[in-house]
Amino acid sequence: MTPDEYCQEKAAGSGSSFYYSFLFLPPNQRRAMMALYAFCREVDDVVDECHEPQVAASKLAWWRQEVASIYHGSPRHPVALALQTTNTEFHLPEEQLQEIIDGMQMDLQQTRYLDFKALSLYCYRVAGVVGLLAAGIFGYQDRRTQKYAHDLGLAFQLTNIIRDVGEDARRGRIYLPMDELQRFGVPAADVLNARHGDHFRRLMEFQIERANHYYTQAIAELPAVDRRAQRPGLVMAAIYRTLLDEIRRDGCLVLTQRTSLTPVRKLWIAWRTWMRG
Secondary structure, rough: HHHHHHHHHHHHHHOOOOHHHHHHOOOOHHHHHHHHHHHHHHHHHHHOOOOOOOHHHHHHHHHHHHHHHHEEEOOOOHHHHHHHHHHHHHHHHHHHHHHHHHHHOOOOHOOOOOOOHHHHHHHHHHHHHHHHHHHHOOOOOOHHHHHHHHHHHHHHHHHHHOOOOHHHHOOOOOOOHHHHHHOOOOOHHHHHHHOHHHHHHHHHHHHHHHHHHHHHHHHHHHOOOOOOHHHHHHHHHHHHHHHHHHHHHHHOOOOOOOOOHHHHHHHHHHHHHOOOO
């Protein structure tokens, strides 16, 4: 299996909505995005699948060395090899790949966030940076597109947090800001023990409104000259906003169920959004 085939399998096998935003790209950009996404999955899996924090920390340290080898040596992992090829054409900043690992490191060090400012740093590292790297792969002429990419990445991560509240709680993690739980009268124990109620539903509706605000803000910030090049991000935004609508329609029962869209629906949304340009 070639490095590109490994990344393709990693991306397609995850069932992620991001996969559908890559389908209409030219081959070189699609390979680059598959490599970037596979890298994110690899380091994220380290945190999610390693039950011993010390083992996970050692694996992340190995990945830091592997990223450095992309630029200053000979990487060994197929994802790193694919990223090395990608870097030759698209010049991915090393510090940004390392910052994604910084975000994963945060998961080993804390399971709560006091307020949205603290959560925003985490979201920037694990998703905002990815948005900036992706925008560079897609190509842009106006530097204001970087602000769009940053805010879109934040919106994506907020959506992931909303969708995965229950799954994260079963791992002992709560990404919803603690001061907001307090404001809406939701004890952390209710989240950890999957207790739904009106207070929790109102809390989640607030989270959905904020995520939608960032989608609206990001799309408004995208300069017209770069809109066509940045269509993959718009595809992803359309899929994720539809997901938020479904979560709200389901009554925000995210503690006990994981709302998702069917592959056919994702493909339809992707095609429709892409054709709109």
